[in-house]
Amino acid sequence: MAESVHSSAPHIYNATTYDDLVDWGNQPDSLEGQSHSSGRLVHKGPNNQPESGIWVCTPGRWRLSIPRDEFCHFVAGKAVYRSDDGEVVEVEAGTVVMFPGGWTGECTVIETMRNIYMLV
Template sequence: MPERGGTTTQSVLEDPASYDDLSDWRTVPDMLEGHSHTEGTMIHKGPDRRSEWGIWTRTPGHWGCDVERAEFCHFLSGRTTLTHEDGDRIEIEPGTVVSFPEGWVGTCEVHETVRKVYM
């Protein structure tokens, strides 16, 4: 079991692709198309209460996306298309690593349920 919320401990997760202690995080309220649902778990929250990392999954659907804090993601499974408001597209598949700056705005379309480790 990973350490959760500590400020001086290491947080380690051996197999994030099969980790199944996920909570219901909600159905996406502002869908553009479909009915997408999110589950996840926060593994660690830093002392500043802003930095965190965890596991996130989402079922297929299409919605608007506004990144409020810079985020680093390593996608473990699924297929997704992220489209920035300027039209730049990112095709996500297992193994893709993406860093989003604070304020990134666009859309997210999950084609196959996606799982990522985020920070």
């Protein structure tokens, strides 16, 4: 089975292992290492809302600012998110996180992570 991102209900089979990913380049605002991102967009609505897809990122650490509410289901790897307020969110396969728009801090990817996400 293959993906069908042009369907009336866009979908990708086997999202946890799907490997036809697009190179999204190095993670911006790097603090340590060279995290590299790749992924596959499943759907992007009008004005880019909502946006959903698969994101894979290699180890490293960088600053981040979440522009809109983002629901993340981590299906592989390990990472630590630290908010500017000092909150720590550790993620691994099976973790689900709802980052609110405006969340700022940094991310440290320990093991290459795979995230199925929806940005709204």
